[in-house]
Amino acid sequence: MGDAATFMIQGLDDSDRHWQIPARQKERAILTLAEQVNVAGIAPRSGRRPYCAAERQPIIAAMNLPALDTLLGGLSPRQFLEEYWQKKPLLIRQAVPGFAGVLTRDELFDLACDPDVESRHVRREGEQWILEHGPQMRGRLRGKRHPWTVLVQGVNLWVPEGDRLLHHFDFIPQARLDDLMISYAVDGGGVGPHFDNYDVFLLQGTGRRRWLISDQQDRALVEGAPLRILQNFEPTHDWTLEPGDMLYLPPHWAHNGIAVGECTTYSIGFRSPTAQELGTEFLGWMQERLCLDGLYADPDLSPQTHSAEIAPRMIDQIERMLAGIRWTRADVAAFVGEYLTEPKSHIFFDPPEEPLKRKAFARALESRGFALDPRSLLLFSEAGFHLNGEAIEIPETLAPQITELADHRRLGAGSLWTPALLDLLHGWYCDGFGGPDEA
Ligand code: SIN
Ligand code: CO
Helix, strand or coil, X not given: CCCEEEEEEECCCECCCCCCECCCCEEXXXXXXXXXXXXXXXXXXXXXXXXXXXHCCCCCCCCECXXXXXXXXXXXXXXXXXXXXXXXXXXXXXXXXXXXXXXXXHHHHHHHCCCCCCEEEEEEECCXXXXXXXXXXXXXXXXXXXXXXXXXXXXXXXXXXXHHHHHHHCCCCHHHEXXXXXXXXXXXXXXXXXXXXXXXXXXXXXXXXXXXXXXXXXXXXXXXXXXXXXXXXXXXXXXXXXCCCEEEECCCCEEEEEEECCEXXXXXXXXXXXXXXXXXXXXXXXHHHCCXXXXXXXXXXXXXXXXXXCCHHHHHHHHHHHCCCCCCXXXXXXXXXXXXXXXXXXXXXXXXXXXXXXXXXXXXXXHHCEEECCCCCEEEECCEEEECCEXXXXXXXXXXXXHHHHHHCEECCCCCCCHHHHHHHHHHHHCCCEEECXX
């Protein structure tokens, strides 16, 4: 209570082509946390798809909802965005008071061993780094000879509490959110000194982790290593995080997290597509919609000296034909909606085996409300609503409720369940995109 959070103010002078960040400025300050607010307990967890709820271990400790004034150490979202976001790190002591994670160690290991889930096992043997992609084998998760860590990506897709935790960071637009990764490490374990190209919040779950960070410009990597390991790491700050503490790092800050005893770390990561990736994806999208008139024609053809030559006037004509490829802002908006809601390639939805009929579905929503499946992505823009990679037609009258669903990922039981809304949601439910709220 009334704890103090140290935060540093330090800009990054970054010449990387994807990130333009203000020039170096150095200062230090001490921020006193506002009085901790009361935090509400979260409802019991519902099961992840492959496991039956009854098989699951009880949660390590009740998860507290991070109220924003503790999550950002007393800063408002606006202050955080103006002063820190993409600019400088922020250490927040007790960002989530009482936080002990959303999964037990065994549940995390179950995910790591699941072929549907992305995971990495990293260990260091002397000077050598060894990386093994999932699905992991149980034996690997019992290693004692070398420090190791296992990192499980996309936990929010499988664990509803993980999805809820991720969405406590909605003060950053959902379109920028990527996923929740959870790492478990034995004493001394970690992925080594490195930098990431994206922003990340590192929330300490169980145990303690020592974070060393630096704004060094030397980004040379160890050659031949299976991981991106910095050759020369010169940390300028050294903090040990306790459960519930959180460190925000902007892109390109060098960092190394070393477990002090066994620990788990929750990484809330953001997506930062490169211009190259956006360009490639957009051209693919355009290709499917391209509709050009005309046919190459040369009624005025005259003899040319070299029959093998592609004559300049042939290139002229093709250049004119290709100049017909055009796109509008509406095309860009439509593309962005599809692109940002497209589920990752390993994601599949599970339609209910015996779906509730429309009437029973209506009764279920009246008593429990409707929630999007953690795997569903629903966003909107000037191009309308997009759900899981597709544009969806929403009658004007439903737009406010679907907007609410997109923002909060659920509609409460007391919503106005009109026949049009029920029809729409029943269709989504039958596709596995959401269903009666189980929270
Ligand atoms: C970890 O959780 O061990 C790694 C997270 C990171 O460095 O980005
Ligand atoms: Co990192």
